[in-house]
Amino acid sequence: MHKAHDSQFSFTCFENANSGRTPFFSFCIQELSAKSKLVLFSIFRVFSALVLLTLFLQQSVAAATSAPHTFKVISRTPMTETNIYPMGTVKITYQSKVDGKNDWALFSSGDTTRNTVVYLHGSFSSGDQIYTRKDIRTFWLTRILKGNHPLLSINMRGTSYMSPAATQDFTDLLDYCRREYNLGKVILLGGSGGASSAMAYACVHPEHIDGIIAMGTCDIISRLEFASQSNIPVLQKLAKTVFAAYGGTIKERPELYRARSVLANADKLTMPIVLAIGEKDALIPVTETRRIAKALQHNPKFTYIEIPGGNHDSSLWIDMNLETLSVNKKTGQRHKRHD
Secondary structure, three states, X not given: OEEEEOOOEEEEEOOOOOOOOOOOOOOEEEEEOHHHHHHHHXXXXXXXXXXXXXXXXXHHHHHHHHOOOOOEEEEEEEOOOOOOOOXXXXXXXXXXXXXXXXXXXXXXXXXXXXXXXXXXXXXXXXXXXXXXXXXXXXXXXXXXXXXXXXXXXXXXXXXXXXXXXXXXXXXXXXXXXXXXXXXXXXXXXXXXXXXXXXXXXXXXXXXXXXXXXXXXXXXXXXXXXXXXXXXXXXXXXXXXXXXXXXXXOOOOOHHHHHOOOHHHHHHHOOOOEEEEEEOOOOOOOHHHHHHHHHHOOOOOOEEEEEEOXXXXXXXXXXXXXXXXXXXXXXXXXXXXXXX
């Protein structure tokens, strides 16, 4: 037996009795010095603490992600830019109970005995469109304020077309606003993507809606199929964005889109509805809008207006009574109706 030493370790090696030499990787016992043992013990304690901390954090994250979220309003912030927002307008920021994400809406007060107008913005816009887009502000915001209607303008997760998450968010937000502001009847107002979202929501929750003004739209399935097959970049982008919001294409998640299809749920839509479209709309196939009109003929409170030679924006400027949803006679005279 012999010993080999260095500054930190001493090794005692036992020679093989037969060969008289030390075999490779055999019978060597490492004897640590007291200092080395202390260092190793300290490293072990730190390592053990890190393992325990990692396990604790993993359990905490798992508990947090598995715990159900709840809808809650985080803040109500007064909008101080009175040149843009009517006096008393507040921004409502809330947490979704679907996934805990935050979204927002704008609320301008009015006479709660009159219809509350819920404005749904167009594709690739946001919840402030009715306040900040000049032509929509001039036409629609002016009429809403003149009629002293409460106004709720929702962001609905951007361009989601009432995806399942956006549908749940809007339901919870609407319930909150009804309680908080004592709102009465609710009508949905939207153009293009906002109109698609309005009709989609009404298909899922007709019991929450008292009227719809949908300008420049068709059935959601037809619209997205048309967009996905189009060579127009903005329509291609639209289809990809909405499919992402729904978690799949129409073929992959057919039940979600069918639940929001007017053609599949026309019998549920018994509330007053005004549907308008420009005859030459390049972004919406007017033949598909006419299919909706035909499907809703059973509803005596349904009005369909087609603007001769009109483009995509032509259908936005429909002058009507926001309380009765009756179209102004002078406006109606300029429009072609399809029965």
